[in-house]
Amino acid sequence: MFENLTDRLERSFKLIKGQGRITEVNISETLKEVRRALLDADVSYKIAKNFCDTVKQKAIGQNILIAVKPEQMMVKIVHDELAELMGSEHSEINTKGNPGVVLVAGLNGSGKTTFCGKLALWLKSKKGTKVLVAACDTFRPAAIEQLKTLCGQIQVECYSEDGVKDPIQIAQNAISKARREGFSVVVIDTAGRLAVDQELMDEISALHQTVKPTETLFVVDAMTGQDAVETARAFNDRLDFDGVVLTKMDGDTRGGAALSIKTVVNKPIKFISAGEKMEALDIFYPKRIADRILGMGDVVSLVEKAQEQFDEEQARRLHKKLAKNQFTLEDFYQQIQQIKKMGNIKDLASMLPGMGKVLKDVDMDNDSFKGIEAIILSMTPYERENPDAINGSRRKRIADGSGTTVVEVNRLLKQFEGTRKVMKNFAGGSNIASKVMGRRR
Numbered sequence: 001m002f003e004n005l006t007d008r009l010e011r012s013f014k015l016i017k018g019q020g021r022i023t024e025v026n027i028s029e030t031l032k033e034v035r036r037a038l039l040d041a042d043v044s045y046k047i048a049k050n051f052c053d054t055v056k057q058k059a060i061g062q063n064i065l066i067a068v069k070p071e072q073m074m075v076k077i078v079h080d081e082l083a084e085l086m087g088s089e090h091s092e093i094n095t096k097g098n099p100g101v102v103l104v105a106g107l108n109g110s111g112k113t114t115f116c117g118k119l120a121l122w123l124k125s126k127k128g129t130k131v132l133v134a135a136c137d138t139f140r141p142a143a144i145e146q147l148k149t150l151c152g153q154i155q156v157e158c159y160s161e162d163g164v165k166d167p168i169q170i171a172q173n174a175i176s177k178a179r180r181e182g183f184s185v186v187v188i189d190t191a192g193r194l195a196v197d198q199e200l201m202d203e204i205s206a207l208h209q210t211v212k213p214t215e216t217l218f219v220v221d222a223m224t225g226q227d228a229v230e231t232a233r234a235f236n237d238r239l240d241f242d243g244v245v246l247t248k249m250d251g252d253t254r255g256g257a258a259l260s261i262k263t264v265v266n267k268p269i270k271f272i273s274a275g276e277k278m279e280a281l282d283i284f285y286p287k288r289i290a291d292r293i294l295g296m297g298d299v300v301s302l303v304e305k306a307q308e309q310f311d312e313e314q315a316r317r318l319h320k321k322l323a324k325n326q327f328t329l330e331d332f333y334q335q336i337q338q339i340k341k342m343g344n345i346k347d348l349a350s351m352l353p354g355m356g357k358v359l360k361d362v363d364m365d366n367d368s369f370k371g372i373e374a375i376i377l378s379m380t381p382y383e384r385e386n387p388d389a390i391n392g393s394r395r396k397r398i399a400d401g402s403g404t405t406v407v408e409v410n411r412l413l414k415q416f417e418g419t420r421k422v423m424k425n426f427a428g429g430s431n432i433a434s435k436v437m438g439r440r441r
Helices: 001-015 022-042 045-059 069-086 112-127 142-152 166-180 198-211 227-238 256-265 286-293 299-309 312-324 329-341 345-350 366-376 383-384 391-400 406-426 432-437
Strands: 099-108 131-135 157-159 185-189 215-221 243-247 269-273 281-283
Touching: 001 022, 001 069, 001 286, 001 383, 022 045, 022 069, 045 069, 045 256, 069 256, 069 286, 099 112, 099 157, 099 227, 099 281, 112 131, 112 185, 112 215, 112 269, 112 281, 131 142, 131 166, 166 185, 166 269, 185 256, 185 391, 198 227, 227 243, 227 256, 227 269, 243 256, 256 269, 329 383, 329 406, 366 391, 366 406, 391 406
Parallel strands: 099 185, 099 215, 131 157, 131 185, 215 243, 243 269
Antiparallel strands: 269 281
16 A cells, blocks of 8 residues: 555655755755656646645754754654645544444445455444345346355345335335334435436435435545546535445555545545455544555554454463463464454555555465465374474374475474563563553554
8 A cells, every 4th residue: 555655755765864954955956856747646637736745844954953853844744744635634424413424335346245244244244233224226137146255254234125116215114114123324325327427316316305314425446546536526526425446456456546536526535445354444544554655654543453353352461371482383373364354464564564565566465375284283282282293204294284394394383482481471561462462452
């Protein structure tokens, strides 16, 4: 996410390195590169120019503290303006009502139907909400079946009506069912098109006016850059939606949509989605995204993801085992499973300051664990609990069973032993959960 933009901005800041203070002369070349970086990220020329003009106005004559270098001050100013450009503070979704109704709109291919499933899971798991999903996309073939499948995966009820082509009727009946059966929120998936047309806009406007949703979200494919921004503008003129959802943020996106859409439609980005996993949905925090764009990482989001997967009781048990040097391969395997649940490994690693640049060209994903998992799963329960008992003949059997070699088994056991020693020392102070992710509040 934003890798090219991050590289270009880092290069632009180097142009002012070594200067004693920020002046109109030495800032000009830097801002010229910043503007080029934004344009290359598919930000419109007008927004890029206004951004650089604002940065220049705030930077020139800035009192530089002795301990702060001019390039560091520039990074700070650019960071603050990037966050402001994207909305400054995050915006909550409104699901209040009897029931709350969330209308989801967007073009075909934007990830709209998948987002409905992700949002339903997010509301269920994060908010403890009883959710009903209404399948009102009667235009796209198989859209209803796709939504039913997604809802089945997350164990959320999906409401549909076979043979009915009127989305307003389906939506009204879904809301009535929600009231009768105690559902707190209804998420309505609507029809899309390959492009904005009058028929689509009339249909979505009529549905919007009839159901009067408490929240209207517009889903856009972040990979389409300025096209996404213009599509959002067209929809907003008819719907006056409440917020934007950017999908496919794990793709080859240059970031232009995220940086431009707030300025163009004056509506906040509320969620970003990366990946096909139903858990891959995050609240959009402008300041954290600005951190990531400038290579500062996003440790807060990383900690929050960790907190969602690790509970205090589990962390306490692990801490005791670490302190007594009783950490086993079974524990190691379980930790891998927890980490995988947090999301894409490369995305997680890039949340650490400086790691995004290091990992830019590294091929890393959750499949990287497959070899390790195969080796551990080829061990007996006794061997996982007692790795010191794995002798030569056992290593040969494990290698054969996992489709690996004895060398790879030996390497894993050696790495595990080193990890165990490090984690024992790490656990010597206080609870490991407190050190890694902070206490739950």
